[in-house]
Amino acid sequence: MSFTTISVIGLGYIGLPTAAAFASRQKQVVGVDINQHAVATINRGEIHIVEPDLDKVVKTAVEGGFLKASTTPVTADAYLIAVPTPFKGDHEPDMVYVEAAAKSIAPVLKKGALVILESTSPVGATEQMAQWLAEARPDLTFPQQAGEQADINVAYCPERVLPGQVMVELIKNDRVIGGMTPVCSARASELYNIFLEGECVVTNSRTAEMCKLTENSFRDVNIAFANELSLICADQGINVWELIRLANRHPRVNILQPGPGVGGHCIAVDPWFIVAQNPQQARLIRTAREVNDSKPHWVLNQVKATVADYLTQSGKRANEVTIACFGLAFKPNIDDLRESPAMEIAEMIADWHSGETQVVEPNIHELPNKLAGHCTLTRVDDALATADVLVLLVDHNEFKAISGDAVRQEFIVDTKGVWR
Numbered sequence: 001m002s003f004t005t006i007s008v009i010g011l012g013y014i015g016l017p018t019a020a021a022f023a024s025r026q027k028q029v030v031g032v033d034i035n036q037h038a039v040a041t042i043n044r045g046e047i048h049i050v051e052p053d054l055d056k057v058v059k060t061a062v063e064g065g066f067l068k069a070s071t072t073p074v075t076a077d078a079y080l081i082a083v084p085t086p087f088k089g090d091h092e093p094d095m096v097y098v099e100a101a102a103k104s105i106a107p108v109l110k111k112g113a114l115v116i117l118e119s120t121s122p123v124g125a126t127e128q129m130a131q132w133l134a135e136a137r138p139d140l141t142f143p144q145q146a147g148e149q150a151d152i153n154v155a156y157c158p159e160r161v162l163p164g165q166v167m168v169e170l171i172k173n174d175r176v177i178g179g180m181t182p183v184c185s186a187r188a189s190e191l192y193n194i195f196l197e198g199e200c201v202v203t204n205s206r207t208a209e210m211c212k213l214t215e216n217s218f219r220d221v222n223i224a225f226a227n228e229l230s231l232i233c234a235d236q237g238i239n240v241w242e243l244i245r246l247a248n249r250h251p252r253v254n255i256l257q258p259g260p261g262v263g264g265h266c267i268a269v270d271p272w273f274i275v276a277q278n279p280q281q282a283r284l285i286r287t288a289r290e291v292n293d294s295k296p297h298w299v300l301n302q303v304k305a306t307v308a309d310y311l312t313q314s315g316k317r318a319n320e321v322t323i324a325c326f327g328l329a330f331k332p333n334i335d336d337l338r339e340s341p342a343m344e345i346a347e348m349i350a351d352w353h354s355g356e357t358q359v360v361e362p363n364i365h366e367l368p369n370k371l372a373g374h375c376t377l378t379r380v381d382d383a384l385a386t387a388d389v390l391v392l393l394v395d396h397n398e399f400k401a402i403s404g405d406a407v408r409q410e411f412i413v414d415t416k417g418v419w420r
């Protein structure tokens, strides 16, 4: 049976591009979200999130009648669940959104349907989701009891797109397909092949869950290595960026870049899912998280030491000093401030500093509530002209374009090696 109707549950950074990709191949797609504002925006052919080229694809799909959004689940041939999977206070994965999404589609499931979990999830989450569905629908059979003969097929297929390049990577990336049975995997591959140019690589659901967590933990561990080197080099009086450039000339060395810490809601979150399930074994993965999470505090101490040097040289009082923080986003050239180490550092500086704290962030028009009232949103030129101490937190293109000559300040903390 081919797929005519597809429903995507959760219309955020992952669900909306996925829904739009299916709709652009002329499938009938109903996107479901509990957020009324998101649903209304999408039904007007507009988008509520920032992602290059997504607006055009959504507009065409809505105007062509292939994509519509709803707050109520509907019957479909296939469901993709892309709801949030944050962690709780103790770093345990919080599966309440997945549970609610599964329970919301259970009443409308029909025999022959395929249910795919895309949300980044701990190992075993897909089996748990199938269990929730089975409990809600005793009249249908699921893979855990009926195997290949099940009425409903269930798979885990993680999303790997890079924010900022979602519309390209969604189509081009290879996709890991973790069916609960081989039949589930075959059905899931058939579904993604509607728009996929990359390859579907088939495994089971537990391996697919672990694969997603592994990819992001690999990156986190490698960034932690670079961040640890930056602390060592600061003590040894060595330029860490030059060091990494040199070491990377070795044919088998490829060190990532240090920075103010690791942000976003993937790499700073997902490794904890492995740690939560494997506290004894996951020592390196836990340490990497701790190294990266501690970097903002180290940067704050660098700022304090630099301001102290400036006070000694200038003879000014602390409340007469202006500090400018360059960048708030969690990575360059985006406006996303979620889990941003730059935000955390700017907040800590504003809390500690008795003088003016300026924030330069070309990608936003107003300061987030946490900073409004404590900091001044300042233009690049004004900050360069008026600040005494510069703190570079994000390597936005606008900051990289500033030539060394335009930076007259001697007192600089540069977490990305752009000016120093």
Ligand SMILES: NC(=O)c1ccc[n+]([C@@H]2O[C@H](COP(=O)([O-])OP(=O)(O)OC[C@H]3O[C@@H](n4cnc5c(N)ncnc54)[C@H](O)[C@@H]3O)[C@@H](O)[C@H]2O)c1
Residues within 6 Å of the ligand: 009, 010, 011, 012, 013, 014, 015, 032, 033, 034, 035, 038, 082, 083, 084, 085, 097, 100, 101, 104, 118, 119, 120, 121, 159, 160, 161, 162, 163, 265, 266
């Ligand atoms: N954003 C990324 O770059 C990225 C990349 C790969 C994987 N992921 C994973 O994909 C999942 C979704 O992430 P996202 O960035 O799209 O999140 P998001 O917060 O942008 O979107 C999630 C959407 O789900 C909706 N939602 C919550 N509960 C719901 C329910 N019961 N029914 C219907 N809708 C519901 C929310 O209102 C929201 O609009 C997460 O597990 C995340 O870790 C994200």
Ligand SMILES: CC(=O)N[C@@H]1[C@@H](OP(=O)(O)OP(=O)(O)OC[C@H]2O[C@@H](n3ccc(=O)[nH]c3=O)[C@H](O)[C@@H]2O)O[C@H](CO)[C@@H](O)[C@@H]1O
Residues within 6 Å of the ligand: 120, 159, 160, 161, 162, 163, 215, 216, 219, 223, 256, 257, 258, 259, 260, 261, 262, 263, 264, 265, 266, 267, 330, 331, 332
């Ligand atoms: C394995 C992988 O690639 N996964 C990607 C990742 O997307 P992301 O946007 O979160 O990833 P990054 O671009 O790595 O940024 C994260 C943070 O690390 C900082 N950083 C980065 C490189 C470096 O050398 N030094 C650094 O300090 C950077 O500034 C930022 O704060 O997770 C998504 C969701 O699961 C995936 O879908 C997506 O494929």
